[in-house]
Amino acid sequence: MKNKSKQIVIAAFAILAIAIGAYFFMTPTGAVRLAVALSGHPVKAITAAVADKSYDFYVQENQTGYSLQNPPYEKVTDSELINWIATRHGIFYTAEYYGWG
Numbered sequence: 001m002k003n004k005s006k007q008i009v010i011a012a013f014a015i016l017a018i019a020i021g022a023y024f025f026m027t028p029t030g031a032v033r034l035a036v037a038l039s040g041h042p043v044k045a046i047t048a049a050v051a052d053k054s055y056d057f058y059v060q061e062n063q064t065g066y067s068l069q070n071p072p073y074e075k076v077t078d079s080e081l082i083n084w085i086a087t088r089h090g091i092f093y094t095a096e097y098y099g100w101g
């Protein structure tokens with residue numbers, strides 16, 4: 001019985017990891033949140049509201065622009081990291097900082 005319950009727990013964690021990975025790599029909002037977290041602001045990645053602002057940005061066909069409400073602040077550049085770009089690569093998305101203005 002112990003072995004079976006251990007397998008269930010491992011399977012549950014594997015399914016959870018796959019679901020989290022799918023969110024971060026298969027949705028543009030998830031890709032933006034992952035990029036914000038990897039830039040050194042994990043709390044802001046979770047708490048900041050992400051708004052689609054493609055009409056305000058110069059973007060290519062496979063890109064979507066996003067602005068963060070309550071964005072992270074970067075001391076090195078003395079600015080807020082407001083605008084981000086999500087790029088589609090097939091079924092996957094990646095994101096990067098786009099710039100302030």
